[in-house]
Amino acid sequence: MIGYVCKYTPFHIMEAFGEKAVKIDPNVRGFDKAETLMHPNICTYAKAVLEECINSNIYNLVLVNCCDSIKRLYDVLKTDERFKFVYLIDVPRKRNKASDLMMKKQITNFIEAMEEYTGSKFDDDKFINLVNSCSEPKIENNSNINLAIMGSRIKDSTIKQITDAGAGVNFNFTCTGDFSRTTKLNKNEDYLLSYSAFLLNSFPCMRMVENDDRINVLNENLGNIDGIIYHTTKFCDAYSFEYAKLKDSISIPMLKIETDYTEKGNGQMKTRIEAFVETLKTKNNNSEKIKKNSSNSTNADILVAGIDSGSTSTNVVIMNKNREILSSSIARTGAKSQNGAEAAMKEALEKLNLTRDKLTKIISTGYGRVSIPFADEEVTEITCHGKAAYFLNNSVRTIIDIGGQDSKAIKLDNKGNVIDFAMNDKCAAGTGRFLEMMSRSLEVPLNEMGEKSLDWKEDIDITSMCSVFAESEVVSLIAQNKEIPDIIHGLNKAVSTKTAALVNRVGKEEGYMMTGGVAKNVGVVKCLEEKLQSKIFIPEEPQIVGAIGAALIALEEE
Template sequence: MAPSENTELTVYYPCKYVPAELLAGFGARVEAVSFEAESFEDADRLAHPNLCGFGKSLISFALRDDVHALVLTTCCDVMRRVYDVLSEERCLDFLWIIDLPHLQGPREVARLRRELERLARGWKAHSGTEFDVGRALASFKPPTLRHDARVTLLGAHGPGSLLEVAEASLSLPVENLTCTGGRFLPTPPPQLGRSPREAACEEACDAHPADEADPLEAFLDWYAPALLHQTPCMRMNDVSSRTGQIGATGQAGVVYHTMKFCDYYGFEYLEAQRSSSIPILKVETDGTRQSAGQLRTRLQAFDETLVGMNDTIRARVSSGPVYVMGVDSGSTSTDAVIVDGAGKIVATQIIPTGAKATRSAHRVMELVLAKAGLKREDITLCVATGYGRDAIQDADTQITEITCHARGARALAPGVATIIDIGGQDSKVIKLGEAGEVENFVMNDKCAAGTGRFLEMMANTLEMDLERFCTEGLSWKKDVKISSMCTVFAESEVVSLVADDTAVPDIIHGLDMAVAAKVSALAKRVKASAPYLMTGGVAKNEGVVTAIGQVLGSPIQTSGDSQLCGALGAALLGLEALRGEAAA
């Protein structure tokens, strides 16, 4: 955020219930906070690491030299604590908190009105400015009711990076109705703008001067209910009118954002996914920019389910026999598959990704071409997928690994209804429709919980190679519960169990069951059903596969080629695109 010209009179606010127009009436420049902290060092020191990223960013923001005035509301636990911490720090010239009611009846309107009067007095004393109703009225932005085809971003505060990624990844326009985005007030009645009578006019008029309402009083009479009666955020007790936000006219889909350590919106998502017929994608962030890479994959995959992916395929015209190459650039391995015009696998190759995705992608392409006895020019179409797909410059097109996995799984295990893919960096569950298309999918959040990396780190903690780790847990005898799926905390738990002389197979089984529980929670979110196919590197871990089967109550299929699932899917989707089947 660029520093404002007149920073002393710029008031920042994080909540839609802050009376921005009232402050504007006093000549203040009022801006919503969209700052994303690079580091939470200050917030962790002054408050606690387990607060939501928005609250922590707000603390960092308020500590900047160019921020002088901040108005908060008691909208949630974290905002109240942000106020406490900033009050103690005395880092702002003007820090205010509005005690926001949880109810929205007439009593609460009166309460809020008193709070607004209190703020008006406080700001007037601070700024030395007078209220001008004209300025207040001029600051209102007319509400716009949208009916256009769009994707709605709902849920917890949408950080700027999330909005940017959403706008870049989705084909349709994005409407921001997150907790800080959906600020819509009605247009004020014009009579509020009438000037007070001139003294000469008063003398000539029969009406008693006392009948003349003070412009601020009149403004607040109208403004307090208007502010409180906005579409409620989740902290209000009655949120029934929020239901209209999902399934509105023109809405093609919903990206539902939850933020780590903000519980409010997880609850709404829970109810929304139960009842909504609109496609909903849940994304969770910690309020930092670092999540952007993973978000892009998910949002692009969601876009593919909303608008189809045939537009993204760019075929290279070739006169010779058809060969399509799929390259999956994952965090642990880079895989390549070449299929011929009949969809038959011609050659495959798997190599570790190593430090540079570009280099390994280039290398895997060389190796698979050599195996197939082909040259790059012989390849009709090269389709890239996986985390590093952008780095594969030699590819003709890109498709997300979600769509590719679905297609690859259909080839590896026809009839499968759900794919569980656990790779090095993420885990995902993809629910397939009757025709094998992606019906719904869910991915783990930013952290390594429940991924191959998590298991690798646990194997390291137990000083064991991964191969032994995969089987040793099968001979468990005692049920050990590992509760934390946070890699750091789980490691601490494992160390404690080792110190207690717990048998290693029992610990490994506990870890396998912890991963299985995490996968089961993801599976439930997409209403997963059998038959299941497990892909990704962790599909080789027999202990985890067995544990997932046990938790889901159904055996889990694996395939010798499951690690190639993404690359195979990419190749087959490319081939279908060439055949003009993608649209079908």
């Protein structure tokens, strides 16, 4: 068995020697083993490949000189005695006749290396048959939502998240995608030269000098695509340039996601992907929903519930067919999201003297939405906040939601549909958790921090938004005998700066609403209003907005 990582790899050569060629799709939770052999700042994909090889006992590997990190991986593997066969192919960066000849030389050298490693002679007949028997990949798509994936290499698990969200991947234009061509080799011709040209003329990755085919093919197929998910790998900037170019030139919706090739961020990635797909479905199905909703409007017995399971609190709203909020509750999520959901639902039902079986439909949303067994359906908080914001104030165009775990900026059109959104990365900076940590350091109750900050005198800047480093800064300021209101005001400014950056990513537009527990912090709201130079609408109870949206969606589906 020989592993490989790049589509420019001549894996047919390996198979012609009777070796099983395995394309490595790293599925790792961390880099415990890799970081003992490589520097922590090396590309996360290179480390993921090394971690996967060690975990899966893949000790034969063929690499391509696609970047400095992969070349560094090659250096590490060559010095590790566990790896028996490690080979680096120097693929040209241009696609022309001279490059074909250079690639043929690389393949010839590779064949010689394989003969030495296996002790077998190269079987050209077997090789030609293997290449000629390949067929173009067929993509099955039974969904009404057709997506294209672009950008850098993407994990199979991420593609599964996309299909699980209800979308079909019509085109995989990533550098490990299956958009490829077939070729037919003839033994009476220079078949290795033909094979070299075939490899080099694959759908080009960003390492190639001429890679305009990527955008050209996309433009040719825009009529069959509802949206684009653009994937980048953390710390690898090459594809970010293409994304910026596409965002300015492509009119269809596009979501940019970034991964570090571990499974740690799957929860947040799930939310982003599902919210994007929900947005596309809303565009396609609005008229059907309106018709369906109006046909059920005479049913007087409809009672629905929305439940928003967040990292800090779980909120429930019970609503009737007239879209009147009959009951609501806010409970701590605690150590287990299901228990928090049970408690919040019980409280909301008890206010109406009802049992759960009286509810026609329950829709869950929020961070723990997948962990609520009594919910009939789950919808992302992006969609729910958009639905509720427009319901509460139809002049809202930009929603700022700061919860315990993450922050979001959501942009609406004039009908209340989500047209864009941005979320913070895997960091507590700028979230309710950040303020909660600072509350403990300052020994000020969280619910008093907002009012206390209004009495600030000295304008202090908290320079670090990392929760750990910011806490160290706060401790240092306390040691300098700085006043507590001044420190809190500095923290509020830091949170507002981080949040304003999210708003800028979706495009500033007047008509702001703030939701989530941090919306109750008057100090943060005031600082954010100064940053945005605009007033922010705060709902009567900002913590239940997500649950309101879930209940509204439940009504639409009844």
